[in-house]
Amino acid sequence: CEDCGKSLIGECKLHGPLIRAKDRVIPSRARLTLPHYLTLRVLELRAGNQQILGVFAKKVIQKRTQFGPYVGQLSTKLTRYDESRLVLQVLKDGGKYFLDTPNEDCGNWMMFVRLARNQEEQTLVAYQHCGEVYFTTVKPIEPHTELKVWYAADYAKFMEASAVFIKEESDVCPLPPVAKEPVDPWICSSCRSSFATFALLESHQCIHKDRV
Numbered sequence: 654c655e656d657c658g659k660s661l662i663g664e665c666k667l668h669g670p671l672i673r674a675k676d677r678v679i680p681s682r683a684r685l686t687l688p689h690y691l692t693l694r695v696l697e698l699r700a701g702n703q704q705i706l707g708v709f710a711k712k713v714i715q716k717r718t719q720f721g722p723y724v725g726q727l728s729t730k731l732t733r734y735d736e737s738r739l740v741l742q743v744l745k746d747g748g749k750y751f752l753d754t755p756n757e758d759c760g761n762w763m764m765f766v767r768l769a770r771n772q773e774e775q776t777l778v779a780y781q782h783c784g785e786v787y788f789t790t791v792k793p794i795e796p797h798t799e800l801k802v803w804y805a806a807d808y809a810k811f812m813e814a815s816a817v818f819i820k821e822e823s824d825v826c827p828l829p830p831v832a833k834e835p836v837d838p839w840i841c842s843s844c845r846s847s848f849a850t851f852a853l854l855e856s857h858q859c860i861h862k863d864r865v
Contacts, residue, residue: 654667654668656668681756681757681758682757682758682759682760682761683754683757683758683760683761683762683764683765684757684762686724686761686762687708687762688720688762689711690710690711690712690714691708691709691710691711691762691800692708692709692711693706693707693708693709693762693765694706694707694709694799705737706765707765707767707799707800708762708765708766708767708799708800709797709798709799709800710794710795710796710797710798710800711796712796713793713794713795713796714790714793714794715790715793716790716791716792716793717789717790718789718790719787719788719789720763720777720787720788720789721763721785721786721787721788722785722786722787723741723752723760723761723763723764723779723785723786723787723788724752724754724759724760724761724763724764725741725751725752725753725754725759725760725764726752726753726754726755726759727743727745727750727751727752727753728750728751728753729750729751730751730753731751731753732753732755733753733754733755733756737767737768738764738766738767738768739766739768739779739802739803739804740812741779741786741812742811742812743781743784743785743786744781744784744811745784752786763788766788766800766801766802767799767801767802768801768802768803769801769802769803770801774799774801775791775801775802775803776790776791776792776794776798776799776800776801776802777789777790777791777800777801777802777803778791778802778803778804778805779802779803779804779805779808780804780805780807780808781808781811788800788802
């Protein structure tokens with residue numbers, strides 16, 4: 654204590670405790686990478702002050718906008734699993750690895766994007782390219798709309814998941830996800846053919862354009 658000139662164990666009984674100054678709180682790496690036209694919102698507060706977050710658009714985001722790559726640690730097993738987020742894996746040097754994000758300083762903002770429970774709320778498609786995972790918009794995203802993602806058709810096969818995912822409120826999402834039959838397929842307006850994903854429909858429609 655500088656006031657009484659003594660070295661003490663703990664607080665000075667005469668002059669009391671020191672005034673503690675705390676460091677400024679620095680946002681995590683994941684939050685700092687969030688693009689300026691996106692925002693995080695707290696959707697739910699669970700026990701232990703655990704926040705359930707969602708990513709929302711602040712302005713119109715055009716169709717075919719690509720985000721990524723997804724940042725995570727390559728791991729043979731997940732250290733953190735959240736049933737509201739996609740499980741992602743990549744092929745590296747002949748091995749299949751999880752993109753693990755045990756905390757917010759090990760990933761980027763894409764770790765906050767929640768999975769789509771049906772086609773109506775899906776705004777993003779996840780796919781692998783050159784050993785990295787990217788998200789691309791499948792339709793224009795209006796302001797205040799949450800970004801939600803599901804696997805592209807080829808990536809769904811790689812992940813051993815269905816191309817279309819419907820999650821009931823009472824379901825528990827397994828790891829890896831259980832394949833389910835496609836529901837509410839995408840319909841071609843020209844020939845009425847049905848497709849499991851928007852990406853397949855879009856590829857099919859290119860055939861009609863070529864014929865024209």
